[in-house]
Amino acid sequence: MMLLALALLPGLLWDEPPASVEALREAGITSIYVPAERYKAWKQAGQFAAQTADIRHVVKLPAPAVLYRNNIASATRAPWLVSSGWRFLRNTQGRFLYEAQGTQAALAAAEAFCFGGSALVHTSGDGLKPFAEMIEFLRGLGESDTAPVADIGFIDDGSAIAGEVMNLMVRDNLLFQVVSGTGPPLKLTVRLGSKELPLKDARNPSMAAHEIRAQLTDERRSIRVYGSEVVVARLTALPDGVRVHLLNYAGAERKLDGLRVRVAGRYTKHRLAVAGSPQAELLDYSADSEATEFTLPELKTYAVIDLSR
Amino acid sequence: MPGPYPGRVIRVHAQGAIDAQTDAVSRPVVQQMLDAGMQDLTGERRPADAWARFIAPEDVIGIKVNCSGAPQIRSSPEVVSGIVENVMAVGVPASRIYIYERFANQMRSVNYGSYVPAGVNVLAAEGDFARGAVLGYDPYTYVETCFFGEDDTRSNLVRLVSDRFTKIINVPNAKEHQASGITGCLKNIAYGNFSNVARSHQSEKTFTYSFIGTLAAVQPLPSRVVLHIMDSLAGVWHAGPFSRNRRFRFYPKQLCFGTDPVAMDAKLIELIEAQRKLEGAISIFDRSRKHLGNNRDPNFNRFIREPGHVEYASKLGLGIFDSGAISLREIEL
Numbered sequence: 001m002m003l004l005a006l007a008l009l010p011g012l013l014w015d016e017p018p019a020s021v022e023a024l025r026e027a028g029i030t031s032i033y034v035p036a037e038r039y040k041a042w043k044q045a046g047q048f049a050a051q052t053a054d055i056r057h058v059v060k061l062p063a064p065a066v067l068y069r070n071n072i073a074s075a076t077r078a079p080w081l082v083s084s085g086w087r088f089l090r091n092t093q094g095r096f097l098y099e100a101q102g103t104q105a106a107l108a109a110a111e112a113f114c115f116g117g118s119a120l121v122h123t124s125g126d127g128l129k130p131f132a133e134m135i136e137f138l139r140g141l142g143e144s145d146t147a148p149v150a151d152i153g154f155i156d157d158g159s160a161i162a163g164e165v166m167n168l169m170v171r172d173n174l175l176f177q178v179v180s181g182t183g184p185p186l187k188l189t190v191r192l193g194s195k196e197l198p199l200k201d202a203r204n205p206s207m208a209a210h211e212i213r214a215q216l217t218d219e220r221r222s223i224r225v226y227g228s229e230v231v232v233a234r235l236t237a238l239p240d241g242v243r244v245h246l247l248n249y250a251g252a253e254r255k256l257d258g259l260r261v262r263v264a265g266r267y268t269k270h271r272l273a274v275a276g277s278p279q280a281e282l283l284d285y286s287a288d289s290e291a292t293e294f295t296l297p298e299l300k301t302y303a304v305i306d307l308s309r
Numbered sequence: 310m311p312g313p314y315p316g317r318v319i320r321v322h323a324q325g326a327i328d329a330q331t332d333a334v335s336r337p338v339v340q341q342m343l344d345a346g347m348q349d350l351t352g353e354r355r356p357a358d359a360w361a362r363f364i365a366p367e368d369v370i371g372i373k374v375n376c377s378g379a380p381q382i383r384s385s386p387e388v389v390s391g392i393v394e395n396v397m398a399v400g401v402p403a404s405r406i407y408i409y410e411r412f413a414n415q416m417r418s419v420n421y422g423s424y425v426p427a428g429v430n431v432l433a434a435e436g437d438f439a440r441g442a443v444l445g446y447d448p449y450t451y452v453e454t455c456f457f458g459e460d461d462t463r464s465n466l467v468r469l470v471s472d473r474f475t476k477i478i479n480v481p482n483a484k485e486h487q488a489s490g491i492t493g494c495l496k497n498i499a500y501g502n503f504s505n506v507a508r509s510h511q512s513e514k515t516f517t518y519s520f521i522g523t524l525a526a527v528q529p530l531p532s533r534v535v536l537h538i539m540d541s542l543a544g545v546w547h548a549g550p551f552s553r554n555r556r557f558r559f560y561p562k563q564l565c566f567g568t569d570p571v572a573m574d575a576k577l578i579e580l581i582e583a584q585r586k587l588e589g590a591i592s593i594f595d596r597s598r599k600h601l602g603n604n605r606d607p608n609f610n611r612f613i614r615e616p617g618h619v620e621y622a623s624k625l626g627l628g629i630f631d632s633g634a635i636s637l638r639e640i641e642l
Contacts, residue, residue: 210458
């Protein structure tokens with residue numbers, strides 16, 4: 001039985017019969033999770049590492065994506081990101097299941113890894129190779145469960161509005177963690193319904209997210225991203241620095257040509273890993289007493305930059 | 310900016326410069342206009358000496374064209390090639406001349422390369438990258454501000470401007486602009502040399518009033534832009550900066566010369582206003598919400614225009630706006 005909460009890497013949920021083993025091998029898949037009713041057949045076939053997946057209590061997630069909505073009138077031109085990052089942050093012990101086809105399977109795996117979530121990805125044949133390649137990339141990154149870096153402590157009342165505010169904070173690259181209000185103080189602690197963030201204002205989650213940003217101020221943000229509206233950034237702590245995660249929700253089909261990143265703090269050393277671009281090098285790197293900045297020349301789906309002093 | 314001739318605008322008109330029916334431009338007439346304008350601006354008797362007031366053989370020259378309304382309206386290739394010819398006559402080799410814009414697709418629709426000598430560089434800041442790519446911009450020179458809550462709050466200067474060019478010749482068109490009221494010298498310098506500027510407009514609101522001048526004042530831009538030659542052979546009096554509707558195009562058949570972008574744009578406001586009055590359209594200074602709407606009708610607009618950006622720029626020291634202090638000289642060929 002799979003222990004989802006302890007998994008470091010997302011797993012593949014595969015509900016095809018053992019006759020599909022060649023497709024898995026061709027794609028580079030080395031292990032799978034199967035529904036309980038398929039497990040016996042896979043075990044008898046004996047050709048592949050299969051485990052049963054307990055999907056009775058999983059939270060189902062949509063595939064990560066960008067909805068450009070060019071034909072819909074809107075108060076904003078910003079594209080809509082289908083992101084589940086906030087769900088992982090709200091429910092750190094949760095078990096999740098993506099439905100993701102094609103290259104979105106890779107994006108789903110990267111998103112779960114980026115947010116430290118325990119997830120399975122259910123895909124079809126065209127998602128196998130992208131998924132396998134992403135897992136191989138993630139495996140090369142090493143330990144993933146380092147502590148998140150947050151600027152904002154968010155006291156979550158469990159409401160739908162609070163969920164949407166968290167969703168918009170993720171999309172706006174406002175680093176937060178869900179807190180109870182009794183832990184060590186962060187730069188800003190937010191609770192819907194407080195004097196600083198009245199419920200009547202929070203009914204418009206977008207305005208609430210903007211208000212939180214205004215209260216924090218851009219100057220105090222630990223990370224800023226310039227050059228894209230479809231990249232979500234996340235920071236996790238390393239022993240002597242931070243790990244920068246950059247996730248392009250447009251995916252590999254719409255790779256980004258250049259992204260400028262600013263991280264608070266001075267980090268003189270860096271190590272870069274970009275999925276699908278093994279030769280990539282950071283450009284225009286600078287580190288002063290306040291911040292470190294660099295340009296990532298290309299981003300297909302996911303990049304990780306380890307910064308150290 | 311405003312350079313050696315603050316408040317001075319030279320306007321050269323030639324009836325034969327452009328055929329209003331076919332949009333065909335006469336290269337020989339344009340050359341005469343360039344000569345006349347440059348000689349009058351500088352007081353030099355020989356065109357080569359006039360150009361040498363601004364350019365030296367060792368310079369790297371950027372020619373900032375405007376292709377935002379291309380292919381219907383753009384800095385005419387005949388004007389641009391005439392400028393290139395004069396710059397080369399000063400002694401600048403083709404390899405150190407750059408005709409540039411921000412967007413490659415707009416540049417391609419004009420095909421400047423077929424009008425200029427081999428070796429002249431024709432390129433776009435965002436090149437062959439995806440629209441919005443940051444690699445063609447200087448990561449260290451930017452204006453940071455938030456207009457509508459956008460997360461990307463930086464507008465960066467074209468990297469060639471900070472890293473390569475020693476002088477820039479600005480070649481805008483004469484156009485009304487739905488957001489800024491007009492688009493002439495200042496807007497072509499500002500929005501044409503910085504990334505991520507469209508974020509300053511949303512719904513009917515635009516921050517062009519202060520953003521245009523703010524960008525144009527960012528060094529090294531104002532110290533590198535040495536000359537403005539406004540291509541007003543054809544213009545747009547409504548629904549600019551595009552020219553999809555031929556009804557809104559007009560033909561001043563002029564080239565304007567100066568080193569003061571504010572004074573030149575002040576005169577452009579007059580030109581656009583006069584044409585709109587002739588057409589029975591409301592002023593670009595109109596701020597009534599009842600005129601917000603589909604701009605197929607020239608009495609409606611998508612934005613509340615901000616032509617005051619020209620006067621605002623004067624307060625940043627970019628030039629002279631006071632009409633009493635502007636000297637307009639008109640030359641008829």
